[in-house]
Amino acid sequence: MNDSHKNKENSPEFLENSNSSIDPLANPEVETYVFRLYIAHNNFKSIQAVKNIKSICEEHLKGRYELEIIDIYENPERLEQEQIFAVPTLIKELPPPLQRLIGDMADKEKVKICLSI
Structure with missing residues (x-):
């Protein structure tokens, strides 16, 4: 009887279920990011910053961010x-x-790292 119990514990199904219950990434907490972007009206760099940060947020934080x-x-x-x-x-x-x-x-990788995204 002991051997059949051991085999059940080592079966892939059992291991998968036990891993998912202790895996911290199995149910990540949903955090909302809050950003404020200060721009200078029609300045080229400001326009680019708006496009770039919106792109980053939509790609990595869709539905989990506020951008003012x-x-x-x-x-x-x-x-x-x-x-x-x-x-x-x-x-x-x-x-x-x-x-x-x-x-x-413009350097999206640097932005993601700096903002911990």
């Missing part, structure tokens, strides 16, 4: 509040830690 785009000419008071010194600037507010990226976000 703030034009510094329409909301100049936000520059001082957020201590924005250059545009485009992307701020990742959630999940922690808070992170800032400056530029057009």
Whole structure:
């Protein structure tokens, strides 16, 4: 009887079920990412940053992100509040830690690494 119990434990079905119950990737927590992108109206780099960050978010965070785009000419008071010194600037507010990226976000791999995506 002991041998049949051993065989059941070593069967692929049993191992698969036991692995899935302890595998932390089997049921990943769904985190919402919150971004603010500061741009300068029709500036070429700002337009590129909007396209690039939207592309990255749709590819890797679809349905799990919020992106607020703030034009510094329409909301100049936000520059001082957020201590924005250059545009485009992307701020990742959630999940922690808070992170800032400056530029057009063209290097998608670097952006993903910096934002922990």
